[in-house]
Amino acid sequence: MALATEWTRAVVAGASPRAAGLRRRLRRARELPLLPLTILVPFVLIAVFAGVIAPYDPTEPIPGAKIFEPPFWMPGANPDALLGTDFQGRDVLSRLIFGARVSLIVGVTGTIVAGSIGTTLGILAGYLGGWVDQVIMRVTDAWLALPALVFAIFLATMVGPSMWNIVIILGAVYWTRYARVIRGEVLSLREREFIKLAEIAGASRLRVIRRHVLPNVLNSAMVLASLTIGVVIIAEASLSFLGVGVPPPEPAWGSMLADGRSMLMVGDWWLTVFPGLGIMMVVLATQLFGDWLRVRLDPQLRNL
């Protein structure tokens, strides 16, 4: 009995079994995923230090440069614009560098918004059950009924384009997956001993959620987040491509693709190939990183 009380106290104090696991497992992760990190680390550095690295202002034409100049190794190139210029004579390289920043900001913050909404609603639905669960899950179903991109296009059209609007819109579209997965986890968590004991010991619902439920679903939320970033980056590029995303003259990879489209027909391939390669490499790296994280943190999620 005394032992049981001791345990109860420890549990109520917040030492739930899987909570400490996250840190321990990350520490044990000696074999870091090299391929994704060799892409992601430079990407983040480029995005953060865009202002220092970029040779030109991405929104202004290079003084004296012509429009649609090819990259440096092609005939007729301008040695001042390494990767050529776009339809306004702006430096493609500088726009790519600042575009990385837009992708990073929208990808990360959009994922955080989606993850926060989805995790919160998933926990509330799973833990409180009853009508709260019904309402949240019916809304989730309804929002999942629309193809994510169509929903995002619709919201962006109605709310109007700006980078932060896009972040909120993508967060509002992509939270549903978190809500589903987290709710499922909480449902089984709710039946576990340490949660029951915490409840019996008189911990309030809020306390149980904060100290016992949340730490135990964070693993899954992080795995989902790592896999969502790529999706969000592609969604932002899609919206920007359609002209309802990050508004010009701000350089986003999606709008650069749209700008380059008219010159595709005459074979000016660099305006199309470079931004697309950027998107592809970053999404590839986040996916690989997400897969690595999934195996590290939660083998149960392997089939997600």
Next chain:
Amino acid sequence: MASFVIRRTLYAVVTLLILSLTIFTVVRLTGDPVTLMAEPGARAEDLDRIRVEWGLDRPLPVQYLSFLKNIATGELGNSFNYEMPVSTLYFQRLPNSLELALAATLISFVIGIPAGMISAVKVNTPWDSAGKVIALFGLAVPGFWLGLVMILVFSVWLGWLPTSGQGGWQNLIMPAVALGWYFAASLLRLTRSSMLEVMGSEYIKLARLKGLPGYVVVALHAFKNALIPVLTLAGVNLVVMINAAVIIEVIFAWPGIGRLLYEGIFQRDFPLVQGVVMEAGIMIVVVNLMIDILYAYIDPRIRLTK
């Protein structure tokens, strides 16, 4: 069975009600949809005229009820620019979107299912790794960028295929690959995991114990059962492709539903945008409901649990 069908149908109706409420709210979220429709700098009288014409001067609950009525009658309101019911426009474009979506489904089958099967049968071999690489690229390469690169290579450089428009199979092949690409990857993943699950089951072990050759076990016993979830996903994918091919249809000037939505955005035709989105939601919810009921019909375990 009857109670299952009734319950599921009620869920679907609730889902559509929430969806309609969401769409209705979003359109009015930024204040006044009239400012979205009118030309910039329109005079106040013009705004008022539009407001009365579209019933936007009425109280919100009344507006919502008339929105619901438009959904119930199947007309989804009138397009601002085309001056005809959105549903008419939607169903005019539907055959084109269906054509593209079917072609894309075919592409995703041809790539996804064999690759997924090979990955599962040769699990943890270089074949499996190759399958994983395909699946990864399917997720990481945006379909619309693939479309642009294909235009560059096959139309501009090689001159083999037309860049856009609708016509023979030559027009269809690039948009179908660009659209089906992502879905091929998802089919690959599902075929692989579904095959792996079936291959580990008792009856496959029995088939092997009976001494049947490996390819017979795979082709006749495992594949048939592994196919059920794969075909379900393909069904859901088809409906999504019909409604969500916006960028691909824009790039290839394909006159489908996605392009209709795009035109609606740029002509500030908010009844059209709202109607197309609602119609897409209805179509997807109805197809999901039909799949659920079909499943319950085939497999009694589904209708008995929950």
